[in-house]
Amino acid sequence: MDGVTGALLDPHRRPRPLPDSEPLTAEDHRRLIGVLETVDRAADLLEFRERLVVALQSWFGFIGVAVLHGDTLAEAIREGCGVQGGYTSEFMADYAERWAEMDPLRSEAVPGLLRTRGVIRLSEVPGSEAFRREFLHPNGITDKAAMLVDGGPAGVLCVGMAVADSPSVPERDIALLHALRRHLAPLVADQLARDRERRAATANWQLTPREWEVADLAARGLTNRQIAERLFIGVDTVKKHLSRVLAETACTSRTQLAVRFAAA
Template sequence: MVVDDQRAARMGLSLIINRAEDLQVIAQATDGQDALDQLTHLETDRRSLPDVVLMDIRMPVLNGVEAIARISQLHPSVKTLALTTYDQDDYAFGALSAGASGFLLKDTRTAQLHQAIRAVASGDAILTPRITRELLRRHAFHPVASPQQRAAQERLERLSPREREVAELVAQGLTNSEIARRLVIATDSVKKNVTRILAKLDLRDRVQLVILMRDIESQ
């Protein structure tokens, strides 16, 4: 699903995405509320939900950050990828905190956009080194304190040696493919390990895992 209040932007992104044989835009929305309404209708009609929602940040009615937060709560199986024309950290961190799996500028090249959508759909997070560094720097001033995160630290002992190894590589910002090459295992095995790790630690996504692992390492 492509969500943008500008019709030209929606059409342009849809055309770019549909150039890939393995990607297809199944819905377009004019703002965050429209996206939520369409997802609800799809679910009510028992039709397939999109794997990934490309969400513009600055929109009327309901902005992208608020929409991402609601999608994360109401449709946890749907991944979101934030898009904006503004290269400002606050937009990126607002989207990531709300539950987005990544953040891209609208002028991202076609191949990179395709790759990002595939990565997010497979469970990866799109975090550039600069965004990752700043995310960790900001979080350093707000140490883990929530009951959920404290419980996650305790459950870390439940991870197998392989799962702990994968978790540490995720914390370094490596993608599933990069982890697979590093450990000389199949990418599918990495995906399964990441899924089990998130479930055992009761974490929403890889972004939370990155923060948690760095917090634990710094203690």
């Protein structure tokens, strides 16, 4: 129509082309979005962690993933609660019995490295050669990465990821994990804060963080073996925790425990 110029100042504007130096490709950004879309609607911390395990396996191809959390990074690494996926029960049993205390990712040097870098490779941790050569390599794992996600006052999330198809965690994956941790931070802070509030509401139950997790999974219908595999602890340890949980909550069965937890 004569005299009509349209609503847009520049109707031919196009997206900014990515520079040749752009560290991440369009495919990498899709992987990033895929992980975030997987976890951002999680109902609680337990679901968030389990979704994160699956997302990192699916979008990155990590063969094994462990997600730990705690009030501090040192607590998350040494004593934090968490879930794992991708590892066999035999591998986890051997790790718990003979190798856990020798794991370089649990050494005193790692919190400092993670706070400084955010993401590290196991192969970069001093003294990791023997652990990788004698334990990981015979089990088909060539390297691992660790990622810190800082939730501020609510605590931290620490994620361990294993690879099998390359000598070390690829540089592109490291770059993408750096981007991922920044996007995950507000989600992690929210989930950790909500979980802390939920536990505070039942402060009359004198449960340790690990007992709380065992109780939560039992209330969701998981068997002792399933709980043990999810939390990478022994079945006997699950039984011990569950016995104390039932006594502390004055429940006589898992069904009653499920009702109590649903109301919490």
